[in-house]
Amino acid sequence: MTRRARLWVLTAGLLGTAALFAAACLRMPPFGGTWHPYGDRAVQAALLQRTANTVSSVNFDQRAFDTLGEESILFAAVLGTVVLLRRTSGERRVTPQPASVPPAVRRYAIAVLPLALLIGLYVVAHGQLSPGGGFQGGVVVATALHLLYVGVDYRALERVRPVGLYELADGVGEGAYVVLGAAGLLAGSAYLANILPLGTFNTLSSGGTVPLLNAAVGMEVASAVVVLLARFLAQALEIVDEKEEGRERGERRKRE
């Protein structure tokens, strides 16, 4: 396609999107008003399913199939990263040197790590009750683990992070969501239908399958982020070209 034709296609696309967007905005409820046609229905459905956090009810019950798609996108993206950032021929793995960390940073990281880990697990477990859920809590858990890299060094992080196990957990989390959906079919209802007893409203065990799906997503997301960052960290710290390694060693010797 020539540059001119590309510009025409772009203009047509932009104009179409602008027209549809304007038409949609004209019929939207006014900003900050009290009339929320979709919100009211979602809240009503969430109350019927005894799920206190309406957003979780939408994500893991009313539209649980959409969430399966989103979870799979993250899974596929991490899989792609694992394939792309592997060690290739002509590259060698070196042991990273221990790094010195300012004592204040170390103290802060060590103090915050368990707290952040606990908050992450709390957010996963309370997805059906309060803001948050598997995705948010999973990312918090994964970033909490990386405080070890910030506060101590890469080797300390590696000791608590066997990447193989996290890769396994990533797959298990993704699979658990699919299997929980199939449970709906086995119970004689629809795929990802909320088939479990709904429990008492506003307690940890409420919402039927919502907390279980949250746990599956939490496991998947936490492991996915750990695996993702592990690949980036390995490229930046561990994997070197064989030629480059020789040169770096020479430079170090010269400096000394």
Place this chain on the structure above:
Amino acid sequence: MREALDDALVVASLLFVAAAATAAVLTRDPARQAVVLSLLGLGLALLFTVLQAPDVALSQLAVGSAVTPLMILLTVREVRRRKRRE
């Protein structure tokens, strides 16, 4: 009175997001850009909270101001090392 306060908060966070986003575009050095992006993530999380979307705010905070800047910084480190070799 309360509504005026709500509006003021929304406008203030919108302005902060606009300023941070412009700064992120104008910053040309990727390592500095990562820090500005982290600030932008914080601003967006604030905006979502003010607009009563705490679920989205939590996602934004975790991904936008922690994971993305870290990935950018690690990538910059690796690219610079490879460039030095050439």
